[in-house]
Amino acid sequence: MEQCLEILQRTIQSEDGNIKKAAAQCLGLIESTHAANILMKLLPDKIWQVREAAVKSLGKLGFPETADILVKMLKAEGDVRKAIMESATLKAPPPEKAPGGGAPGLGGGAKKPDAKNEEVWQVKKAIALALSNIKPELAVDPLIAGLQHGNAAVVMASMVGLMNLQALKAEEPIIALLNHEDWKVQKTAITVLGRLRSEKCLQQIINIFNETKNEAVKVEVIVALNNIKHEGTYKLFAAAAEDDSSDVRKVAAIALGNTKDEEFVEALIPLLEDTIPSVRKAAADAVVNLKASDSLDKLVPLLQDKEEEVQTSVALAISKLFLLAKL
Helix, strand or coil: CHHHHHHHHHHCCCCCHHHHHHHHHHHCCCCCHHHHHHHHCCCCCCCHHHHHHHHHHHHHHCCHHHHHHHHHHHCCCCCHHHHHHHHHCCCCCCCCCCCCCCCCCCCCCCCCCCCCCCCCHHHHHHHHHHHHHHCHHHCHHHHHHHCCCCCHHHHHHHHHHHHHCCCHHHHHHHHHHHHCCCHHHHHHHHHHHHHCCCCCCHHHHHHHHHHCCCHHHHHHHHHHHHHHCCHHHHHHHHHHCCCCCHHHHHHHHHHHHHCCCHHHHHHHHHHHHCCCHHHHHHHHHHHHHCCCHHHHHHHHHHHHCCCHHHHHHHHHHHHHHHHHHHC
């Protein structure tokens, strides 16, 4: 282990961003304060992907003494919890045309952060998620406490916050909310557990699907199971493809396509003739995802579908299947 650390310590001196990023990722697998100290040397790196990798690895290691430097990187003034929550929800801004473009390889033209140049959103988001693991008392614990609030809106908002922070610590208390009397709370819990990829909740949300008559809840169960991706739940997608609700059939078709298992092509074939255009389109796309070139004859009639959107989707699907068949 010591030899590995020595190699990685030398590696972070490289001028190649890809090499430094790989070193940062490796350091996150070594549970030692020495590894954390090496990672902190990468936090001011001029390449944002290297900084992001270093932050993520520090989050995995979870050493409390690294929290202060990460808080400083967030430039949180006063309310650290608010800064963490805001950073955890950051997304890519609309694309802008940059003159000349960035340099090849990592970096993408991003500059080293300073007082005038705020940290890129990817790194800020990584910092927020790392802090939620290193010091859960900053944001995670208060949100978990919010799950016990008497106001359903507060409970749901707390769950969404925990989802944004990818707080696995909240898994059990959120699973308990699957039995909540308010169906909206139950639906939010299903959504969040799906995003957290919780396998502990599988049987409970399958039972909910089988027992509920609420279409919105059924849809959310399929979406959650699609996110969790556990082979034992795939047959439920096939059953859901026969549901009375077109919304349920649509998400079931998408989920079946994401299984990557040709066994489920048969469940998709009837959906190609569904009365609802969005279901037909989703089924056609799913057939392509399953690389089911044997089903071309089922797709051809849809080239004359009454809905132009379905025609276009099927035309693309057929082209992709022919390409796959040649490969």
